[in-house]
Amino acid sequence: MESVGPVKHVPVLARTLAERIILSQDAVMVDATVGQGGHSYLFGQNLGKNGRLICFDVNEDSLRSAREKLKDLECEVLFVRENFSQLKPVLEKNGIDKVDFIFADLGVSSAQLADISSGLSFQQNMPLDMRLDKRLKTTAADIVNRTDEKSLADIIYKYGEDRASRRIARFIVSARQSEKITTTAQLSSIACKALGQRAKGRRSKIHPATRTFQALRVAVNNELENLEVLLQTAPDILKAGGEIAVISFHSLEDRIVKYDFREKKADGIYEIMTKKPLIADREEIVENPRARSAKLRIARRCEIS
Numbered sequence: 001m002e003s004v005g006p007v008k009h010v011p012v013l014a015r016t017l018a019e020r021i022i023l024s025q026d027a028v029m030v031d032a033t034v035g036q037g038g039h040s041y042l043f044g045q046n047l048g049k050n051g052r053l054i055c056f057d058v059n060e061d062s063l064r065s066a067r068e069k070l071k072d073l074e075c076e077v078l079f080v081r082e083n084f085s086q087l088k089p090v091l092e093k094n095g096i097d098k099v100d101f102i103f104a105d106l107g108v109s110s111a112q113l114a115d116i117s118s119g120l121s122f123q124q125n126m127p128l129d130m131r132l133d134k135r136l137k138t139t140a141a142d143i144v145n146r147t148d149e150k151s152l153a154d155i156i157y158k159y160g161e162d163r164a165s166r167r168i169a170r171f172i173v174s175a176r177q178s179e180k181i182t183t184t185a186q187l188s189s190i191a192c193k194a195l196g197q198r199a200k201g202r203r204s205k206i207h208p209a210t211r212t213f214q215a216l217r218v219a220v221n222n223e224l225e226n227l228e229v230l231l232q233t234a235p236d237i238l239k240a241g242g243e244i245a246v247i248s249f250h251s252l253e254d255r256i257v258k259y260d261f262r263e264k265k266a267d268g269i270y271e272i273m274t275k276k277p278l279i280a281d282r283e284e285i286v287e288n289p290r291a292r293s294a295k296l297r298i299a300r301r302c303e304i305s
Contacts, residue, residue: 011038160215
């Protein structure tokens with residue numbers, strides 16, 4: 001397996017965000033998923049010396065890239081290697097009570113997909129890992145080799161929304177009896193066989209393994225549970241008039257964000273700033289194909305009584 005060179009990550013919906021979110025020079029912003037630093041750089045350029053930018057990420061390589069990207073900003077920048085579910089305790093530890101803006105881009109970066117050690121992609125053969133945070137104990141290989149067939153089918157259906165989840169799980173369990181499943185190529189091949197499709201020359205635009213890979217990544221990284229914690233925490237951290245913006249890339253995430261914002265609007269906590277999710281225009285999709293599935297939702301914190 002050959003390694004690939006550095007991959008440029010293009011921040012999704014950057015222009016749309018810049019048009020919708022205006023920060024004062026002394027604002028305090030949290031980037032809950034700093035990644036390569038693209039979105040933080042967009043907003044950080046407008047922050048002055050009294051502004052603060054708190055950058056969260058669980059991936060060491062991402063934080064390293066973000067440090068380089070943001071090193072010349074005038075504002076104070078704090079880098080934190082923690083999941084955004086730990087947002088509130090980390091801010092409290094650093095003496096930060098309220099913030100003006102919370103941003104989260106829930107997508108996996110191009111660099112992470114290309115990273116051989118990540119095991120996130122079926123486009124090339126990688127160890128079947130999928131941990132965004134290498135401190136986590138359970139890998140995707142652990143799940144596919146140890147989980148019973150029913151539970152495995154439940155994971156693929158719940159997190160991948162694949163109606164063929166039972167068949168895929170059956171094929172996985174059958175395959176692992178002959179040989180342990182340790183690579184993305186093995187898993188991709190099994191998913192293709194289960195669905196009776198070829199990776200190349202298929203009719204569907206979606207690769208047969210897409211939903212299985214998504215399901216395992218979500219399960220390995222506890223993505224939906226962590227998102228729910230972030231959303232529950234956000235109102236306690238936002239100043240009155242402060243905003244939260246979330247970019248999601250699949251329906252499970254978007255649904256959680258949509259219903260959270262709706263519930264908090266009904267409780268008088270939020271004003272929803274995006275009646276419908278904002279999506280990329282054709283020009284951006286041509287420039288950055290990853291943007292085609294991105295949905296941006298924004299809510300504003302109401303006055304705190």
